[in-house]
Amino acid sequence: MSTAASDQLAPIVVIGGGFAGLTTALAFRHVHPRPPIVLIEPRERFVFVPLLYELLSGELKGWEVAPTYASLLQGRGISHVQDHVQSVDLKARTLKTASAQTMTYSQLVIATGAQPTDFGIPGVRDHALRFHTLSDLAPLQQCLQQVRRRPSGSSTLVIAGAGATGVELACKLFDMLDGAAAIQLVELGERILSRSRAFNREQAQQALQKRGITVRLNTRVDAVTPTSVNLNGAEGALTLAHDGLIWTAGSRPKIPDLTPAVTLQGGRLPVTSALRLEGHPEVMALGDIVTHSSDDEASNWPLSAQAAIQQGQFAAKCLQSHLKGSDPGPFIFRDLGEMLSLGIGDASLTALGITLAGPLAFKLRRLTYLTRLPGLSLGLKSAGAWLVSP
Numbered sequence: 001m002s003t004a005a006s007d008q009l010a011p012i013v014v015i016g017g018g019f020a021g022l023t024t025a026l027a028f029r030h031v032h033p034r035p036p037i038v039l040i041e042p043r044e045r046f047v048f049v050p051l052l053y054e055l056l057s058g059e060l061k062g063w064e065v066a067p068t069y070a071s072l073l074q075g076r077g078i079s080h081v082q083d084h085v086q087s088v089d090l091k092a093r094t095l096k097t098a099s100a101q102t103m104t105y106s107q108l109v110i111a112t113g114a115q116p117t118d119f120g121i122p123g124v125r126d127h128a129l130r131f132h133t134l135s136d137l138a139p140l141q142q143c144l145q146q147v148r149r150r151p152s153g154s155s156t157l158v159i160a161g162a163g164a165t166g167v168e169l170a171c172k173l174f175d176m177l178d179g180a181a182a183i184q185l186v187e188l189g190e191r192i193l194s195r196s197r198a199f200n201r202e203q204a205q206q207a208l209q210k211r212g213i214t215v216r217l218n219t220r221v222d223a224v225t226p227t228s229v230n231l232n233g234a235e236g237a238l239t240l241a242h243d244g245l246i247w248t249a250g251s252r253p254k255i256p257d258l259t260p261a262v263t264l265q266g267g268r269l270p271v272t273s274a275l276r277l278e279g280h281p282e283v284m285a286l287g288d289i290v291t292h293s294s295d296d297e298a299s300n301w302p303l304s305a306q307a308a309i310q311q312g313q314f315a316a317k318c319l320q321s322h323l324k325g326s327d328p329g330p331f332i333f334r335d336l337g338e339m340l341s342l343g344i345g346d347a348s349l350t351a352l353g354i355t356l357a358g359p360l361a362f363k364l365r366r367l368t369y370l371t372r373l374p375g376l377s378l379g380l381k382s383a384g385a386w387l388v389s390p
Contacts, residue, residue: 009035009106010035010093010104010105010106011035011036011037011038011079011103011105011106012028012035012036012037012038012105012106012107012108012109012319013037013038013040013095013103013105013107013108013109014037014038014039014040014108014109014111015040015085015088015095015108015109015110015111015112015256016040016041016110016111016112016113016287017039017040017041017043017046017069017080018046018111018113018287018308019287019305019308019309019312020111020113020286020287020308020309020311020312020315021039021041021109021111021112021286021287021312022039022041022046022069022072022312023308023309023311023312023313023315023316024109024111024284024286024312024313024315024316024319025037025039025073025078026072026073026076026078027312027313027315027316027317028315028316028319028320029076029077029078030316031316031320032319032320032323033077035106036077036079037077037078037079038078038079038081038103038105039069039073039078039079039080039081040081040083040084040085040095040097040103041069041080041081041082042082042083042084043069043082043133043134044068044069044070044082045066045067045068045069045134046066046067046068046069046072047065047066047133047134048064048065048066048369049132049305050305050339050341050369051064051065051366051369051370052065052131052134052137053168053169053172053341054341054366055137056131056137056140056141056172056176057172057175057176057344059344060366064370066134081097081101083097083098083099083101084097084098085097085098085112085256086098086256086257087256087257087258087259088108088110088256088257088258088259089259090258090259090260090262090277090280090283091259091260092104093105093106093108093282095108095256106282107282107283107284107319107322108282108283108284109283109284109285109286109315109319110255110256110269110277110283110284110285110286110289111285111286111287111289111308111312112253112254112255112256112287112289113253113254113287113288113289114251114252114253114254114287114288114289114303115132115251115252115254116130116132116247116248116250116251117250117251117252118247119249119250121221121222121223121224122222122223122224123223123224123225124221124224124247127224127225127226127245128160128224128245128246128247129143129244129245129246129247130246130247130248131165131169131246131248132251140244140246143157143243143244144173144176144177144244146243146244147177147180147181147243147244148177148180150180150243152179152180153179153180153181153182155180155181155182155243155244156181156182156183156184156240156241156242156243157173157181157182157183157184157242157243157244157245157246158183158184158185158186158229158240158242158244158245158246159173159183159184159185159186159245159246159248160186160221160229160245160246160247160248160249161186161187161247161248161249161250162185162186162187162189162191162192162193162215162217163192163193163194163195163248164193164195164196164340165248166185166187166192166246166248166249167185167192167193167204167208167340167342168340168341168342169246169248170183170185170208170211170213171204171207171208171211171213171341171342171343171346172341172343172344174211174213174343175211175343175344176344179211179212181243182212182214183211183213183214184213184214184215184216184240184242185208185213185214185215185216186216186219186221186229186231187215187216187217187218187219188218188219188220188221188249189217189218190217190218191217192204192205192208192215192217193340195302196338196340197338197350199348199350199355199357200338200340200348200349200350203340203342203348203357204340204342204348207342207343207346207348211343216231216233217233218233218234219231219232219233219234220232220233221249222237224245227241227242227243228240228241228242229242229245251288252267253267253268253269253288253289254289255268255269255289262277262278262279265291265293266291268288268289268290268291269285269289269290269291270290270291270292270293271284271285271290271291271292272292273292273330273331274318274327274328274329274330274331275290275311275314275315275318275331276318282322284315284318284319286308286311286312286315287303287307287308287311288303288308301331301333302333306335306336307333309372310331310333310334311331314328314331336351337349337350337351337354338350338351339351339361339364339365339368339369340365341362341365342357345359345362346358346359346361346362347361347362347364347365347366348361349361349364349365
């Protein structure tokens with residue numbers, strides 16, 4: 001059978017149902033009825049991670065933040081295989097899953113995202129809480145319940161990592177606990193939110209100070225036990241007691257085994273300006289797992305939901321262009337701004353020339369995210385429910 005004929009029979013396979021992968025599948029199917037699309041994703045639910053804080057605090061409902069893939073894909077002609085992809089044979093154009101399924105693809109999109117990493121620090125894997133997926137919420141909520149049962153002010157929560165996740169979580173937890181626990185934010189670098197806009201960083205610093213959250217900069221975590229954490233910073237070595245340590249300090253790409261092996265760059269897959277895997281034009285790679293070397297600033301893609309969604313939209317056009325034999329040109333990231341949640345009912349944003357902080361920024365942030373949920377009808381339903389709520 002010729003390659004062209006086999007391409008017509010074999011499905012387009014998307015590995016990973018996060019922002020990049022799900023957007024790719026939905027956007028392609030919206031404009032092209034063929035060939036079949038298979039989305040391989042082990043989770044039952046898509047998680048809109050930027051709103052996970054509001055799900056933790058009860059400000060939003062589960063169906064708003066974590067809709068099922070069944071509801072998102074219903075009637076769209078996209079098959080959801082709930083499985084892990086273990087390996088991909090790039091020459092044979094086949095992949096194998098954890099359940100021993102073998103699948104042939106015509107085009108492949110790898111969008112497997114990132115997972116937390118403990119950097120080999122003793123005790124992190126066994127004793128730290130995480131805030132990355134839906135399954136991380138229950139252990140964290142249990143920890144908060146235990147803190148609430150103790151005398152007010154007698155507990156300490158430690159958050160390792162002062163990037164966006166750590167800062168947003170610190171503010172949200174303080175408001176949820178109404179000051180019942182001291183919160184300490186530990187950061188290896190010399191400032192919080194090292195990748196954020198100056199306005200948002202300043203608003204975040206004010207939010208942390210207003211809540212009395214202790215920020216320890218230039219401080220390394222050396223070890224974690226169930227009740228303490230060993231730190232090393234400007235004050236030297238320090239052992240700090242804790243009633244819960246949440247690890248937000250780093251992540252690493254999740255990449256299935258590829259044959260023949262692909263030489264990674266900084267732990268990520270090298271792609272062309274069109275998001276094609278170097279040397280394998282039938283394979284696209286998106287999101288946190290890719291890197292592209294270029295002197296052009298427009299090719300510096302942030303590791304964010306915003307970039308992942310845009311790459312998914314571009315990937316859908318590339319898949320269509322491949323079928324037509326045309327060239328979609330390079331992917332160009334459009335920076336639409338940055339939004340931070342800074343506690344219950346509070347946020348900061350810089351977008352489209354606007355800088356805004358406070359309750360109005362919080363409302364705009366939430367409405368913006370809700371209307372960007374994959375599957376527009378669900379997003380509009382959620383946004384409408386919020387707009388009419390008291």
